[in-house]
Amino acid sequence: MTFPVVGMVGGGQLARMTHEAGIPLGIKFKLLSDTPQDSAAQVVSEVVIGDYRDLDTLRSFARGCDVITFDHEHVPTEHLKALEADGIPVRPGPEALVHAQDKGVMRARLDALGVPCPRHRIVSDPEDVVAFADEGDGFPVILKTVRGGYDGKGVWVVRSSKEAAEPFRAGVPVLAEEKVPFTRELAANVVRSPHGQAVAYPVVESIQVDGVCDTVIAPAPDLDADLAARAQEMALRIAAELGVVGHLAVELFEVPGPDGEPRVLVNELAMRPHNSGHWTQDGAITSQFANHVRAVLDLPLGDPRPRAPWTVMANVLGGDYPDMYSAYLHCLARDPQLKIHMYGKDVKPGRKVGHVNTYGDDLADVRERAAHAAGYLRGTITE
Numbered sequence: 153m154t155f156p157v158v159g160m161v162g163g164g165q166l167a168r169m170t171h172e173a174g175i176p177l178g179i180k181f182k183l184l185s186d187t188p189q190d191s192a193a194q195v196v197s198e199v200v201i202g203d204y205r206d207l208d209t210l211r212s213f214a215r216g217c218d219v220i221t222f223d224h225e226h227v228p229t230e231h232l233k234a235l236e237a238d239g240i241p242v243r244p245g246p247e248a249l250v251h252a253q254d255k256g257v258m259r260a261r262l263d264a265l266g267v268p269c270p271r272h273r274i275v276s277d278p279e280d281v282v283a284f285a286d287e288g289d290g291f292p293v294i295l296k297t298v299r300g301g302y303d304g305k306g307v308w309v310v311r312s313s314k315e316a317a318e319p320f321r322a323g324v325p326v327l328a329e330e331k332v333p334f335t336r337e338l339a340a341n342v343v344r345s346p347h348g349q350a351v352a353y354p355v356v357e358s359i360q361v362d363g364v365c366d367t368v369i370a371p372a373p374d375l376d377a378d379l380a381a382r383a384q385e386m387a388l389r390i391a392a393e394l395g396v397v398g399h400l401a402v403e404l405f406e407v408p409g410p411d412g413e414p415r416v417l418v419n420e421l422a423m424r425p426h427n428s429g430h431w432t433q434d435g436a437i438t439s440q441f442a443n444h445v446r447a448v449l450d451l452p453l454g455d456p457r458p459r460a461p462w463t464v465m466a467n468v469l470g471g472d473y474p475d476m477y478s479a480y481l482h483c484l485a486r487d488p489q490l491k492i493h494m495y496g497k498d499v500k501p502g503r504k505v506g507h508v509n510t511y512g513d514d515l516a517d518v519r520e521r522a523a524h525a526a527g528y529l530r531g532t533i534t535e
């Protein structure tokens with residue numbers, strides 16, 4: 153067998169779907185997962201159960217892998233440097249990945265590159281948060297732990313020094329940001345390979361509910377064409393400057409500029425397949441997962457263009473109703489274009505357990521079909 157082995161650290165749904173995308177290419181996967189029940193561990197044949205925070209575990213896992221890549225950003229940066237020193241290609245490498253691991257490092261680097269960001273600085277205690285608020289438009293202020301957050305965990309909207317105490321309890325440095333009065337959230341997704349080839353997906357709109365991604369519309373409706381092109385160029389430039397290999401999601405806020413012209417600020421970076429790119433599985437010629445696999449193996453990248461005028465992705469969150477399979481009959485019959493992607497997770501209220509993609513020519517219709525399916529699977533829509 154001459155096919156390479158991709159070592160994937162983390163057993164979540166991103167690993168599951170990346171593995172799926174490698175199957176047609178005959179790529180072999182080896183997975184480092186916390187438990188055998190994790191989403192990807194259920195489907196990958198070679199699974200090592202272990203703790204990604206332990207260097208010996210990582211080292212023994214990496215043996216026999218041609219490249220290491222990730223389902224999440226939480227592997228300690230120094231462990232990744234140790235794997236590289238052992239001669240194992242780590243993609244994205246630690247020098248790039250640290251910008252997705254640490255929001256403080258990310259902000260400092262983007263400032264140095266002249267990339268527009270929300271007003272921000274590292275704060276030391278609640279009084280310092282008050283000082284930060286006073287330097288700008290006052291409260292509310294956004295506080296974020298620089299490491300370890302996901303799905304809005306690790307992000308607080310605070311309105312007073314009293315409310316500002318909580319984020320400091322984790323003992324992790326805290327980043328303060330102005331609360332951006334954005335008109336909407338966008339994402340510019342790109343994929344870059346080690347020898348520098350890169351592709352850019354259309355800029356999408358991402359709609360969050362309670363801090364969690366709910367719906368993604370591709371392309372972002374009514375987005376100014378110049379602004380879209382500039383956002384794509386900015387994402388490609390960030391990928392090149394940081395030396396990213398694989399998928400890079402640049403989460404953006406669209407804001408009205410001083411002259412009324414819309415512009416974008418960077419919220420954060422993710423260096424792995426991203427929820428804002430799930431639509432590409434069914435809506436683009438080459439999915440983010442397929443291009444991530446190609447990139448980490450330094451294969452030529454695939455065409456990122458959309459297949460349909462509109463594709464909408466809706467996340468399926470757990471509701472009160474554990475039996476989602478019984479909803480398939482109705483959902484699949486109602487919309488023959490619907491694609492369901494389930495992660496093999498137990499249904500718990502509010503937990504992301506899957507997503508749906510659907511597409512077509514009429515945006516309102518496509519949105520309705522996606523929202524209906526996600527709501528019906530969750531149990532909040534009953535007919």
Ligand SMILES: Nc1ncnc2c1ncn2[C@@H]1O[C@H](COP(=O)(O)OP(=O)(O)OP(=O)(O)O)[C@@H](O)[C@H]1O
Binds near residue numbers: 270329337365
């Ligand atoms: N400076 C800001 N101003 C206004 N809203 C913000 C700001 N920063 C974050 N938010 C809101 O909080 C959400 C989560 O923030 P962020 O993306 O930094 O957190 P995360 O938990 O690391 O990310 P993810 O949800 O992507 O895993 C954003 O998508 C946005 O809706």
Ligand SMILES: [Mg+2]
Binds near residue numbers: 403419420
């Ligand atoms: Mg985010």
